[in-house]
Amino acid sequence: MIDRQLVWSNPEVQAKLASFVLAADEVWSLQHRESPEARLFRQFAEEGHYGRRSQSLTRQGIYAVTPGGHFLGSWNTRYLPKVLEELDQALERWEQLDPQERLAGEALSVDWRWSDAYPEKGLALLVTTRDMPRDDLPETMRGEWRRTAWNQDRFWISEQELAGLRSDPKVQQSLAQRFVRVHGRDNARGQSPGYPRKAVQEARWTLVRIPADDDREVYRVQGYGAVEETGRWRINDRHDEPATHTRSFAGPMLGEIEFEGERCVRFELAWVGERQGATQYNGRADDPGPAPMGVVMTLAPAHDRVAPSMIGQYGWKRPSVEHAVPD
Amino acid sequence: MSLHFCSLSLTALPLLASTVSQEETPEVWDWRAAIEHVLPEPSETAWMGLPWEPSLRAGLVAGRQQSKPVLLWAMNGHPLAST
Known part of the structure; x- marks a missing residue:
């Protein structure tokens, strides 16, 4: 998050970004998936800052390429002068190409991705996680960003699930289970895997209609979520060896959901509880708690079609793409 | 607990x-x-106001349509989701 706030928010950077089309993507799948898009990434990434190193190591960073995938530049730093220099150099290389060269290369064929499963008639929700206030911040905590670190993800509800959300206890139970299993993970400061099903100790939502003005249909949603897992894993990036650890999160949930007819127009849910433990990449090795953390779920903006990072754990089926056509 | x-x-x-x-x-x-x-406060989300395409492929398609180079932000974990 610190990169996002410091670099992309800079006015000089933003002025230069106007010359580009901006894209964001998950690097692991680009490095390992078999698809035209991923193969193209691997080609130009080999010319970049992490090129020619072991394929098992990350290629994360910023890449400037032509629409055909020809390399223009790359970097992985948030040092502002370097970012500005790299943006200038990439644009210079682009300007040096003649118009035909700029658009050389074939358009990619369609490669179905989970973002294509966007629930048009369901619900797309934004999940935000951040530490709650506390007095006992560790002395070892480096930098201001860790105190206020936050992260976000998505939670999708299918059309069928939305239809049962207000009245079907089975649907409520199923959604609560999924929410607790996936979003009970502590990713406020980094990445952390979802919990296995067996780690869910309690997951429940109860919806009760409450009085509201005019024709609004407002529900109070109340619940509780608790997850706990013990196993062997690293807790400090690659600086420690796998050992036995426990991680957990538990606390009450409360919020409101509002409908206009069949359309959900407001979704506000807070899950505030106690987190404990650390995982390899979540930056908690020296701050494992127990400490308070908050998870909040709200409606995602209409244009936001980014898929939940752990949609693979939803049990949703991938559609056939036999009849997909290129753009 | x-x-x-x-x-x-x-x-x-x-x-x-x-x-x-x-x-x-x-x-x-x-x-x-x-x-x-x-x-997050608005000051924490200024980057989200930029017109990010959600995938490399979508960026390349838009780049071709707009005749512009593509700037790809590729991270462990989707930069617009959970990284």
């Missing part, structure tokens, strides 16, 4: 529950204040 919110610094976040447990989930605590605390 119980949570003792009252042991925390809650001057800026007046959660009303003093002790919360599975057995006695209180119906009244300040969930709106919790939401306000957790959701």
